[in-house]
Amino acid sequence: xxxxxxxxxxxxxxxxxxxxxxxxxxxxxxxxxxxxxxxxxxxxxxxxxxxxxxxxxxxxxxxxxxxxxxxxxxxxxxxxxxxxxxxxxxxxxxxxxxxxxxxxxxxxxxxxxxxxxxxxxxxxxxxxxxxxxxxxxxxxxxxxxxxxxxxxxxxxxxxxxxxxxxxxxxxxxxxxxxxxxxxxxxxxxxxxxxxxxxxxxxxxxxxxxxxxxxxxxxxxxxxxxxxxxxxxxxxxxxxxxxxxxxxxxxxxxxxxxxxxxxxxxxxxxxxxxxxxxx
Amino acid sequence: xxxxxxxxxxxxxxxxxxxxxxxxxxxxxxxxxxxxxxxxxxxxxxxxxxxxxxxxxxxxxxxxxxxxxxxxxxxxxxxxxxxxxxxxxxxxxxxxxxxxxxxxxxxxxxxxxxxxxxxxxxxxxxxxxxxxxxxxxxxxxxxxxxxxxxxxxxxxxxxxxxxxxxxxxxxxxxxxxxxxxxxxxxxxxxxxxxxxxxxxxxxxxxxxxxxxxxxxxxxxxxxxxxxxxxxxxxxxxxxxxxxxxxxxxxxxxxxxxxxxxxxxxxxxxxxxxxxxxxxxxxxxxxxxxxxxxxxxxxxxxxxxxxxxxxxxxxxxxxxxxxxxxxxxxxxxxxxxxxxxxxxxxxxxxxxxxxxxxxxxxxxxxxxxxxxxxxxxxxxxxxxxxxxxxxxxxxxxxxxxxxxxxxxxxxxxxxxxxxxxxxxxxxxxxxxxxxxxxxxxxxxxxxxxxxxxxxxxxxxxxxxxxxxxxxxxxxxxxxxxxxxxxxxxxxxxxxxxxxxxxxxxxxxxxxxxxxxxxxxxxxxxxxxxxxxxx
Numbered sequence: 001x002x003x004x005x006x007x008x009x010x011x012x013x014x015x016x017x018x019x020x021x022x023x024x025x026x027x028x029x030x031x032x033x034x035x036x037x038x039x040x041x042x043x044x045x046x047x048x049x050x051x052x053x054x055x056x057x058x059x060x061x062x063x064x065x066x067x068x069x070x071x072x073x074x075x076x077x078x079x080x081x082x083x084x085x086x087x088x089x090x091x092x093x094x095x096x097x098x099x100x101x102x103x104x105x106x107x108x109x110x111x112x113x114x115x116x117x118x119x120x121x122x123x124x125x126x127x128x129x130x131x132x133x134x135x136x137x138x139x140x141x142x143x144x145x146x147x148x149x150x151x152x153x154x155x156x157x158x159x160x161x162x163x164x165x166x167x168x169x170x171x172x173x174x175x176x177x178x179x180x181x182x183x184x185x186x187x188x189x190x191x192x193x194x195x196x197x198x199x200x201x202x203x204x205x206x207x208x209x210x211x212x213x214x215x216x217x218x219x220x221x222x223x224x225x226x227x228x229x230x231x232x233x234x235x236x237x238x239x240x241x242x243x244x245x246x247x248x249x250x251x252x253x254x255x256x257x258x259x260x261x262x263x264x265x266x267x268x269x270x271x272x273x274x275x276x277x278x
Numbered sequence: 279x280x281x282x283x284x285x286x287x288x289x290x291x292x293x294x295x296x297x298x299x300x301x302x303x304x305x306x307x308x309x310x311x312x313x314x315x316x317x318x319x320x321x322x323x324x325x326x327x328x329x330x331x332x333x334x335x336x337x338x339x340x341x342x343x344x345x346x347x348x349x350x351x352x353x354x355x356x357x358x359x360x361x362x363x364x365x366x367x368x369x370x371x372x373x374x375x376x377x378x379x380x381x382x383x384x385x386x387x388x389x390x391x392x393x394x395x396x397x398x399x400x401x402x403x404x405x406x407x408x409x410x411x412x413x414x415x416x417x418x419x420x421x422x423x424x425x426x427x428x429x430x431x432x433x434x435x436x437x438x439x440x441x442x443x444x445x446x447x448x449x450x451x452x453x454x455x456x457x458x459x460x461x462x463x464x465x466x467x468x469x470x471x472x473x474x475x476x477x478x479x480x481x482x483x484x485x486x487x488x489x490x491x492x493x494x495x496x497x498x499x500x501x502x503x504x505x506x507x508x509x510x511x512x513x514x515x516x517x518x519x520x521x522x523x524x525x526x527x528x529x530x531x532x533x534x535x536x537x538x539x540x541x542x543x544x545x546x547x548x549x550x551x552x553x554x555x556x557x558x559x560x561x562x563x564x565x566x567x568x569x570x571x572x573x574x575x576x577x578x579x580x581x582x583x584x585x586x587x588x589x590x591x592x593x594x595x596x597x598x599x600x601x602x603x604x605x606x607x608x609x610x611x612x613x614x615x616x617x618x619x620x621x622x623x624x625x626x627x628x629x630x631x632x633x634x635x636x637x638x639x640x641x642x643x644x645x646x647x648x649x650x651x652x653x654x655x656x657x658x659x660x661x662x663x664x665x666x667x668x669x670x671x672x673x674x675x676x677x678x679x680x681x682x683x684x685x686x687x688x689x690x691x692x693x694x695x696x697x698x699x700x701x702x703x704x705x706x707x708x709x710x711x712x713x714x715x716x717x718x719x720x721x722x723x724x725x726x727x728x729x730x731x732x733x734x735x736x737x738x739x740x741x742x743x744x745x746x747x748x749x750x751x752x753x754x755x756x757x758x759x760x761x762x763x764x765x766x767x768x769x770x771x772x773x774x775x776x777x778x779x780x781x782x783x784x785x786x787x788x789x790x791x792x793x794x795x796x797x798x799x800x801x802x803x804x805x806x807x808x809x810x811x
Contacts (some may be wrong), residue, residue, distance in 0.1 A: 041670070043666050043669065045591065091391060222667075234659070234663075237659055238538045
C-alpha cells in the first residue's frame with residue numbers, strides 16, 4: 001500500500017503524465033463503452049456519402065456513407081486491442097529471451113543475441129508488411145507480426161538488466177542456499193529488472209498502434225474490422241474534397257499515441273528512482 | 279436611349295456570336311489533342327498486348343478493314359471499300375481501297391491483309407483464335423481483293439475488323455526470321471509502328487509522353503483534322519485530374535481518373551463527362567460463385583443473395599454513379615443481343631431472408647445461418663468498398679461473410695487454379711458479340727483448371743451449352759436473338775454468378791474537343807474526325 005502511495009506521489013510530479021493518463025482513460029472508456037452506447041455498425045451504409053460533420057451524423061459519413069463516429073469508436077477498440085496485445089506478447093517474448101541470455105551468458109547468450117540482431121537489422125515496418133502479406137491480413141496475423149518485429153528491443157534491455165543483477169550479492173546468496181535457476185530468474189531478479197521494461201513496453205503500445213495504422217492504411221489490415229489506420233486509408237483518395245474524413249481518425253491516433261508516451265514518461269519517473277531528480 | 283441602343287447592339291452581336299457558334303459546328307483543321315492515361319503503354323500495337331493503354335494509342339496508328347458506326351457497331355467501309363458475303367455465310371470477299379500507303383510509303387495490298395490475319399492476329403492476338411479459328415483459307419486473287427473461306431460460319435466476323443482487334447500490319451516490316459522464330463512480339467515495329475492510320479509516331483519519350491503527328495498522305499481526303507495527338511504519362515491520379523481540370527490535358531478516356539475526382543470534375547462547366555462510347559466493350563461485373571459445395575450449390579441461396587444486394591446503391595455510392603445495375607449476362611448497351619424486356623433484379627432483403635428460411639437454412643446462434651468467405655478482385659479501393667458493402671448486406675439476411683484479401687497473383691490462383699473459394703467479385707468484357715465475351719464464362723467445356731476468366735464456378739447446364747454452341751454458328755438476326763434471349767433467361771434464373779453492375783467507362787474531356795463519340799468503341803477508333811474548337 002505504501003509503495004503504491006509513493007509511486008503515485010512520484011508519478012504525480014510529472015504534470016504531463018497526469019494529463020496523459022486522463023486522456024488515455026477517456027480514450028479507453030470511449031473504446032470500451034462507445035460501441036455499446038452508440039451501437040451503429042461501422043460498416044453499415046447509414047446515409048449519403050460525404051455528409052459533413054455535425055450535420056445528420058455527429059462526425060459525418062465516409063466515402064461509402066458509413067458513420068465516422070461509429071468507425072472511430074469501433075476502430076479505437078481494434079487499434080488499442082492490437083496495440084496492447086502486440087506489445088504484451090512482444091514483452092513476454094523479449095523478457096524471456098533476454099532473461100535467459102543475460103542470466104546464463106556464454107553460448108546461449110551468443111545464440112540468442114545473434115538471433116535478436118538478425119531481427120533488429122531489418123526495418124521493422126517492412127518486416128511487418130512482409131509477414132502480414134505472406135500470412136494474409138487478419139487481426140491475429142497483424143498482432144503477431146507487430147509482436148515479432150517489436151520484441152528484440154525488449155530482449156536487449158532485459159538482457160542488460162539481468163547481466164547487471166546476476167552477480168549481485170543477493171543472487172549469489174540465493175545460489176548458495178541452492179535455489180534453482182528458474183526461481184532466481186523469476187522471483188528474485190525479475191522484480192528488480194522489471195521497472196525499465198514496463199516503461200519500454202508501455203511506449204511500445206504507441207509504436208504498435210502506429211504500425212497497425214500504417215498496415216491498415218496500406219490495405220493490410222483485417223478486412224473485416226475497422227481501425228483508425230483503415231479509416232485514413234479509405235479517406236486518402238478523397239483528401240482534396242473531404243479532408244476531415246482523414247483528419248478525424250488521424251487526430252485520434254495522434255492523441256492516443258501522445259497520451260501513451262506521456263504515461264510512459266510518468267512511469268519512468270515513478271519507477272526509476274535514480275532518475276527522478278532529473 | 280443611347281445606352282439601350284448600345285446594349286441591344288451588344289445583345290445582337292452576342293446572339294450573332296451564338297448562332298455563329300452553332301453554325302460553326304463545322305470541323306476546324308489543326309490543333310493538338312492531349313490525353314492522359316495510366317499506366318504508360320508497353321508497346322504501340324495490340325498484337326503485343328491488348329491492355330487498355332496500348333489499345334488507346336495504337337488504334338490511331340493502325341487501321342483494320344472496316345470502320346464502325348453507332349453503339350451497335352454497324353460495319354462501314356474502311357480499308358475495304360466494299361465486301362460481299364456468300365448466301366451460305368462461308369465466303370467473305372473484301373475489295374480493298376486503291377492508293378492506300380503505309381507510313382513508310384509502300385503500298386497496302388491484299389498480301390498484307392492475308393499476312394495480318396494468318397500470321398499475326400491468329401497467332402498473337404488474345405482473341406485471334408475466337409475470331410479466325412474457323413477460317414479455312416485466305417485467297418488473294420489480285421492486289422485489291424481478299425477472299426476468306428470459312429469451315430463454319432463466324433457470326434461476328436464482320437465485327438472482328440476493328441483496329442484494336444485485327445490491326446493491319448505491313449508484311450514487309452517483319453523479317454522471315456521473326457515470323458519463323460515466333461518473335462513477333464519482340465519485333466521493332468511493336469515500338470516503332472508503321473500503319474496506315476491518320477496519325478504516325480513522331481516521338482516517344484518513355485515515362486513522359488508520346489507524340490503522334492498527322493499523316494499527310496492519309497487516304498481520306500482532308501483528314502485527319504488534328505495536327506497532333508499527344509499522350510501525357512502521369513502516374514498520380516490526383517495530378518491527372520488537375521491537368522484535366524486546368525485544361526493542360528483535353529481528355530481522360532476510359533475512367534482514367536479516380537472515381538471521386540471524376541465525380542468532382544463532371545460538375546465543372548468546361549468539362550464533359552460521358553459514359554457513351556464504350557458499348558462495344560461491354561464491361562460487366564458479377565459475383566462469381568463456386569457451385570461445387572453446399573449451400574451455394576443451392577439455387578435458392580443464390581437467388582436470396584442476389585435479392586439481398588441493392589445494385590442501385592452499389593452504383594451510386596461505391597462506384598460514384600459510374601455504371602448501371604446489370605440485368606443479365608449481356609450488357610444493356612448491346613442493342614443486337616440484349617433482351618430489353620428483362621426487368622431489373624429485385625432488391626428485397628426481407629424476401630431474401632424468407633427464401634433462406636424456406637430453403638432450409640434457419641438462423642442459428644447470433645442470427646447466423648451459415649458462414650462464407652469472399653474474395654474480391656484486387657483492382658483498387660472501390661473493389662474493397664464493394665466487398666465491405668456486400669459483407670454487410672449478406673450479414674443482415676443471416677449469412678456471415680468473412681473477407682479475404684489477396685494480390686492479383688494469389689487471386690488468379692485461388693479462383694482459377696485451386697477453385698478454392700466461395701464467391702468473389704469479377705469483371706469481364708462482353709466485347710462486340712456474346713460468343714466472344716459471354717460464352718467463355720458459362721459453357722461447361724471451359725471448366726479448365728488454370729484458364730483465367732473461364733468457367734471457374736463449375737456450372738454445367740447441357741441446355742445452355744447447346745444454345746451457346748448454336749448461337750456461335752448462326753448469323754445475327756431474329757433467330758439468333760431468340761437463342762440469346764433464352765440464354766439470358768436461363769442464366770438469370772440459375773444465377774451461376776450474381777450479376778451486379780455494368781461498370782461504366784467514363785470519359786472526361788474538355789468542351790473544346792468535338793466529334794469524339796462516334797461509336798461503341800469510340801476510344802479505340804482512329805479519331806480522324808475529332809477536332810478542336
